[in-house]
Amino acid sequence: MFMRILLQFPQGLKQFALAESAKFEKEGHEVFLSATPCWGACDLALEEAKKTGAQKLVHYGHCKYHEVTEKGLEIEYRLYPIDADLQILKSSLEKINQYKKIGVVTTVSHIHQLDEMKKMLKAAGHEILTSKGSLAIMDGQILGCDASAASKLAPKVDAIVYVGGGEFHPLGIDASKPILAINPYANESYFLNKQIEEKRKKQLGMLIACSQAKRIGILVSIKSGQFSLKAAEAAKARLKELGKSPSILVTGEVDFDSLKDFNSFDAYITTACPRLTDDSERIGKPIINMAQLPALFSLIKESK
Amino acid sequence: MFMRILLQFPQGLKQFALAESAKFEKEGHEVFLSATPCWGACDLALEEAKKTGAQKLVHYGHCKYHEVTEKGLEIEYRLYPIDADLQILKSSLEKINQYKKIGVVTTVSHIHQLDEMKKMLKAAGHEILTSKGSLAIMDGQILGCDASAASKLAPKVDAIVYVGGGEFHPLGIDASKPILAINPYANESYFLNKQIEEKRKKQLGMLIACSQAKRIGILVSIKSGQFSLKAAEAAKARLKELGKSPSILVTGEVDFDSLKDFNSFDAYITTACPRLTDDSERIGKPIINMAQLPALFSLIKESK
Known part of the structure; x- marks a missing residue:
């Protein structure tokens, strides 16, 4: 049976998309390629699948990460093993x-x-x-x-x-x-120990900066496996109690230019991908992740 | 009645988001800010509204552009008039x-x-x-x-x-x-006539480059007011008849790095925002819009 199929590849594997697409088209399927960034199995192109009426989403390069049920949409995780020369x-x-x-x-x-x-x-x-x-x-x-x-x-x-x-x-x-x-x-x-230690120190610095910030943006991603609205709302409530001015920012892919356009926040908390903390330079402000929240609240309380 | 409200601002107006947010919060509403890029009323943050359970989406800076019906979601377009010194x-x-x-x-x-x-x-x-x-x-x-x-x-x-x-x-x-x-x-x-003429010439050059391209990526946006899947499918079918290798690429915001990651396409057609043609340098390839399709098909036929 011919199907409408959406293929999704993480960034490094998009170069193989046309070859994979050709295989499906040869079998008579109608193929669409997801052109959004994709960083993990937490990041399924569900909206693109729905809007194109795809019956199947083939997600390459990652194994299943979280339970997803979308009516009328089959999700297949297909590994893309690469033989490295060892x-x-x-x-x-x-x-x-x-x-x-x-x-x-x-x-x-x-x-x-x-x-x-x-x-x-x-x-x-x-x-x-x-x-x-x-x-x-x-x-x-x-x-x-x-x-x-x-x-x-x-x-x-x-x-x-x-x-x-x-x-x-x-x-x-x-x-x-x-x-x-x-x-x-x-x-x-x-x-890599030196680099990891440097990263740890940088994260500590950002945690301290975040504890001293007034206006804090709490990032929520609508990506299927990154959505943590409840955690964001809880963090917002606690930060308000502690005298901060928190706002919840909702997004799919985090757009660094958009964050800069707000021109408003002194620091960020990500409830989405915890590794957004690596992107603080691109975000232009200190950013911490959810695992650091208890330490953040302690620091703020101590400093009062 | 208190509501969950999502505020959405186009890029240049995001700087006013916190002030607007404060007004709604003062009235007791729960406010979320859309942090995605936004380029027009064609670009409503519907998925963010749905995922956050917002009852109302307040879209600033643009007037209504297209009919949108989302169950349980009120959409308000709120102009943001700016007094320019004339x-x-x-x-x-x-x-x-x-x-x-x-x-x-x-x-x-x-x-x-x-x-x-x-x-x-x-x-x-x-x-x-x-x-x-x-x-x-x-x-x-x-x-x-x-x-x-x-x-x-x-x-x-x-x-x-x-x-x-x-x-x-x-x-x-x-x-x-x-x-x-x-x-x-x-x-x-x-x-501005010189710049407009230069732009016209550049677009003509891209049209010619597109007519000579083999592998053509047809961009489809899932943005509510930019979605043109049928037009993309028709273009794909016609390009196949004409001996080209077209693929349909589905995305929300067009991510330039992702397009480059495909490393596959010689040229693009946008069925989404027609002004993406201004971004050819960032996309790294020639790109034309739907209005140029008849000319493209003619050029390809002539060159046979």
């Missing part, structure tokens, strides 16, 4: 020579290579531990909003190895042990 | 000395000053004509997608005067007569 893992082994117990994490793109990674590390004489994160559904997988597969392991291992592209994912790890980032794309590896 | 109009009169019949246009922000503008021009001895555009609802008003209040007047007048900020609105005018842009914000005035 040679760089092999040639990086000397850097973790002195560590016996190693925790390994990677992203959904390379999770199918986790066994191969473990094998290489074992062959070098290491004892390997993996763990399942709180929101991740696969062993050894870290998400932008959930690096707990690594953080939970930290007390039990001597070092953590991350294999994958970029620093976005491993910078989310909050760990006390050495963290070696191994990037098969850039063909390089280095310990 | 001194610059007075001091620019010498530039149009030689023209007897003058057509006057302005934007929704200053439409309440249209009578004053006419009076000044009359006092200087001009005969004044105004007209109502096709999509505009007020006499003398031009929109980003409808400058016909000016273009329709062109054959009947000796020159056209635009009063308002920026060049976005008057650059939409397609006219054979001198067009004087009078900007009360920048306190300057100049004839």
